[in-house]
Amino acid sequence: MDLHTFLLAFATFILTGTINSSNAEIFGNQTVRDILIKNRCLCPCGPSTLDSWKSFLIPFSEGTWFEAISYCNEMGMSIVQIRNKHDSKELQDWLNGQEYEQGESFWIGANDLARAGIHRWGLTNKQVKFEEWATGEPNGANIRGEIEHCVQLVTDTMKWNDAVCSKKLKFICERFVQ
Structure with a gap:
């Protein structure tokens, strides 16, 4: 399957809202769920026990938001989710020990994508409840014909900015470890 077909399937999945409602055939006899499973884009995106903690990874390469999702899942991880102040502080503490350029941004x-103004976490379809938007964000700007739908984290401030999903950025993967 080519990248375009996968991205179309992923977008269809996001727009349907859940994996269970994505059982309609869209490519021959393949459903969105089939395509996501085949491309290893389904993950357990939460702690498996109460004593779980997070492990983070910043890959060396940059990618679009969709490529970041795919890469993290290929590694058995998920793209980072910042669910509360504790998650934000934990990530900030970890980032302080990493080498990256001042002011660098990362995909989270x-x-x-499913509904403008209603932010959800990656592949979980869980609504974002904790937000750390930079002043004036999210603004859903139109950049050369593409609307800002994906979120980047600005490391200097730990604030969020919406950006076009096709922008190439570094990204942060996470995995819950017991």
């Missing part, structure tokens, strides 16, 4: 899992 939040997006409003």
Whole structure:
């Protein structure tokens, strides 16, 4: 399957809202769920026990938001989700020990691809409840014909900015470890 077909399937999945409602055949005899499973884009995106903690990874390469999702899942991880102040602080503490350029931005899992203004986490379809938007964000700007639907984290401030999903950025993957 080519990248275009996968991205179309992923967008269809996001727009349907859940994996269970994506059982309609869209490519021959393949459903969105089939395509996501085949491309390893389904993940357990939460702690398996109460004593779980997060492990983070910043890959060396940059990618679009969709490529970030795919890469993290290929590694058995998910794109980072910042669910509360504790998650934000934990990530900030970890980032402080990493080498990256001052002011660098990273993709995180939040997006409003399914419905403008309603942000959800990556592939979980869980609504974003904790938000750390930079002043004036999210603004859903139109950049050369593409609307900003995906969210980047600005490391200097730990604030969020919406950006076009096709922008190439570094990204942060996470995995819950017991």
